[in-house]
Every structure is written in structure tokens, then in C-alpha cells.
Amino acid sequence: MNPYEILGINKNASKEEIQQAYRKLAKKYHPDQYGNNPLRDLAEQKMREINEAYDYLMKNNNSQSYNSNNYSGSYNNHSSNDYASIRADIDRGNISSAEQKLNSINVRNAEWYYLMGRVNYSKGWYDVAYNYFNNAYSLDPSNFEYRDALNKMSRNNSSYRKPYYSERRSDPDMCKICGTLYCIDCCCECCGGDFISCC
Template structure:
């Protein structure tokens, strides 16, 4: 599904009431309970998933952002549909498709930087991911999703950068291990020298 507005059958300037009304009508029409003993049950379930995703996306975006040019991630209605498609690609694990679509978008707003950061994170390029998501947070500091992703990446990046002896082991634990290895080596050498080899 590429455009949540099309899925719900409303135009891109629809109010929240119009979106809610369209959603309710579609739920009544495609609810799987109406297709219990019907071969179309799986199709109805898939359609309901698509309808729910579109509705969640449109209602979430209306609560977390404004549709203005004030640096918001949803300033352009066309890019919100593109971003929805890119998020679907990332959820399916199709990172190359998501990256290709992001590179074709001309305006780089907060959502663009956030999604590109996710592309890099999925590739395992955490430094790049951190830079992009940090930029998204700077552009839209009130977005909780961006901030949570930034905090998760910072924790991952910090644990990745810590030296081996700092990963859950204190220096005392390390010294104890060194002592044990030294004793084992001494015992082995003594046995070999004493004729036990």
C-alpha cells in the first residue's frame, strides 16, 4: 500500500472526522467476522490490516506533527505517502528499496533524516545512523519516536565502542581470570617439567 489516503478512500486534505468516518465504514465492510465461513476471509483480514495501518498512520501523524512548513516532518502531503511506503519497506526488511525511494525525494525534512538513519541502522552503519537521527531530532525535537530511536542508537553505539574489558566485567574480574590462567599455565609447565608429559 503506497498511499494511506487512497486506502481509506479520502482525499489528502480530509479532516480527521472525514478520515474517522471513512475508516468506520471500511471496518464495517471488511471486518473478518463477516467472512467467518467464506473463502474471502483471508482477503478480508489482509484488507483490514491495510485499513488499520493507514488509519493509524494518518491519526498518528495528525497528533505528532503539523502539516505546515515550520520544519515539520510532514510539510508535504505527497512525501507523507512516500514516507509511509518507505516505512513499509523497512518493516518488510527491504532496505535497498527504502534507500532508493529516500534518495529520490528532493526535500530532506526531519522524517527523511529519521528514515535514512533507520536505513543505515539496518545496514549496521551505526555512526551514520546516529548522525541522521540526531539531525531529525534537531529538526523536530518534540517527536518522541525520533528521540527514542536516538537514545537506543546512542546506547548501542556506546556499548559497541566500549573496550572488551568494560563489557560487563570489572577490572577485578579480569584480574581474577588472569590469575587463574597464570596458575593453570604454571601447573601445566610444572607437570611437563616433572616428567608427566
Template sequence: MKDPYEVLGVSRNASIDDIKKAYRELVKKYHPDKYQDNPLRELAEEKLREINEAYEFLLKNHGQGNFNSGSYSYSNDSTFQIVREYIMKQDFYNAERELNKINTRNDEWYYLMGIVYINKGNYSQGYSYIKRAVEMNPYNQEYKDALNRLNNTYRMNNSQYYSPPRNTTDDCCEICAYLYCADCLCECCGGDLLSCC
């Protein structure tokens, strides 16, 4: 992993608030949704992963001294990258298998497992995992966007389309028009609906 301070563009003595502010600004700048039909989408996704890793690392290790060694280890970083690649290939079986090998269940684990479950058709379990990821890391825009999309989909699927009821007391002219049309149709077929009139 690259120097997390450099990735987020903050000084080594930055406060938690400075780190969070820098993180939010970078997420807005590089979020892949801004690059929907753009060849830079993959680059933005990679940059966002790098930003998320740096942010999580700094939050977990803040106040434990400066990281001057130049090498940073982020637990399960390579495994999460493998899982994301499986998800991109829509190989959800192997993505789930890799996630189940991980003992530490952090916010990224819950997010990725939620994505796997949703794509396997288990929306309820997937939703609860993604919601848990957002609760664990409320500043991660990727997690929040996924949860918002799920909430919007749920609302759309469960909303009742309201159409106002027709007025059952139609006026006489409208009723006569309906009867006249019905009579014309019956006469075409050899009958006479309004023979009494």
C-alpha cells in the first residue's frame, strides 16, 4: 500500500477531522458513478480503492506514531482485491469463498459480502450486510451509495401506483354516449340493444 498520508493528501500530524475531510473530498472527486460512460472509470475505481484503504488504515492507526518506514500492511488488502475481481467477473461463488476465509470482519468485508448476497438473489441478507458496513464506516461513500440504491429500489418496488378513482356518478350525457356506442356495435352484429327507445 502507498503512503496513506500521501494518498489522502494530508500531513503526518493531521487530525482525525482533517483526515475525514480529505477523504470525503477525494471520494466525491473519484467516485466511479461520475465516470459512468468514461474510459477513466476503471482508473477512478482503482483510485477509490486506494483512497478507502488509506483512510481505513489511518483511522485504525491514528495516534500510534508516524509511519516513516515507507511500507504499510493492511490486513486482507490483497484478499479484498481478489474478491473485488471475482465480483467484477460475476464469479460470486469464489468471491464468497474468499470472504469466508477472512477471520477479521471489518466494514469492507460486510460490504463485499452484501454485494455477493445481493447478486446471488438474497436481497435481505445482502441489504443487512451493506447496512452494517455503512454503520461501521459512515464516511465511505461507496457503501452509502450502494445502500441508497438498495433503498431506492425497495421504495420503487413497494410503492403503490395511485390512480384516483373514477367518478361513479357520471353525468347523463356520458352514459347515453356509452349506450349509443354499444347499440351501434350490437346493430352491426344483427341485434338491437336500444329497441325500447
């Protein structure tokens, strides 16, 4: 991703258009408006990317030429090879290695959240996985893989998040058994018999 894409502008954008795009995104992603919200970390990451892209474009605005070799945003701290290695670990079922590698990465972009979602899904922690997939999709809604993972989790949400009472079996519990026996005893006593002699 290049700085123009981060700010959502075309490569021929003027200095004023760059500034307008920056102000719009800064209002949207400024971490102060997220308070204690769990999305605050994502907003901080996104804001760092926006600031780096803006600084780069403002310094190099006269040249009007973007060179990917000159620009490396914070999201490039870990190469795609790192993520490919983590994907390979997940595919081989080596979840602990994948999780350890992910935890060593400080910059958490959409790919990081997606892979951490896969790790948690593999561990059977579906609620946690859903949150990570949701964060990945929020950071990069155009990515089909992230959207597909989130949609699958959403479709299966009812089976992942069954409430306790729906999983209880229909076997009678002790209270129902005692209540039934008490009723039988009362009926028997009304008819002159005694089902439970102690009551």
C-alpha cells in the first residue's frame, strides 16, 4: 500500500487535497475519541500510518512521484515472509509457533488480526476469533479473505455462542424428581395409601 492509497487520494492530488484527506482521516481515527474502547489500539495504528503517509507526501509533494523504495510505512516492519511463515505454521497445525511469532510482532495491521483470528479459531476460542476477524475486516474491508472469514463466523455465530440454557439436556433434574415424588405421595395419601412413609 502506498501513501496515496492510505489517504484515499489519487496520485495527482494537490497539496490542498492531501491536507483535506489527512484532516478527514485524522478526525475519524484519532485515538482520543475511542477512550477505553478496544478499538483504540487499531485507531492508534491507523493514525500512525496516516501521519507517515501525510508526512511523506508533504515532504515529497513537489516531485509528484511516489517511489515505493523511498516510502516504508510502519506496516512494513514485518515482511510478507513473516506472515507467510505464520500462515504455514497455522496450516500445518503448529498453532503455538504461529501464536508466538504473532505475539513478537509489535505493529498490528489487518493481516496480524486475521492470522490471530485463525490461531484462536484453531484453538476453539470462537468468540475471540470473531473479534480478531472483525478487527481485520475493519482495517481492510476490501480484503476478500478477511470479509469471508468474518461472514463465516457471523453465519455460524448461533452455534458458536449457544447460551447455557440451550445446551442443558432435557433430563429431569433433582428438583423435578422431588416435586414429582411429593405430588405422588399427596395423591396416595388422599386415597388412603402412603407412597413415602416418612412424609
